[in-house]
Amino acid sequence: MHQIIMNIQKLRPIFRVALLSGLFALSMFFSFAVQAAEVYKLSVDEWDRPHDAKSVSIIQPLPDVIANWQSKENQNIEIRYPGGESGLLLATSLRDWLVVLGVPSGAIILTSGSADFTELELLVQ
Secondary structure, eight states: OHHHHHHHHHSOHHHHHHHHHHHHHHHHHHHHHHHTOEEEEEEHHHHSSOOOHHHHHHSTTHHHHHHHHHTSTTOOEEEEEOSSHHHHHHHHHHHHHHHHTTOOGGGEEEEEOOSOTTEEEEEEO
């Protein structure tokens, strides 16, 4: 790291400013990209019940997830589910209901390995 700083200091002032400005802009971009994914949590117990279209459309956080997804073009909804067959069944059921509510299946990504086995995590990104 010290060597990099020494090399930057050897640059002409105009190049140094341009390099540091570029590095700052890049760090701001990555900071924004990391913050861009909104995470919503849905209890497995809440989801593992019989549903109809009316009840699904008001289960929190699904209205917020869909509204966030609709707010920008080319976003996806990632469903992170607990591993195993039962987790996959829950995530598949949730994906199917999201499709019924208007989200194209191609915009939904299923990912095994939720951090908490009692929750499904939905990320809008």
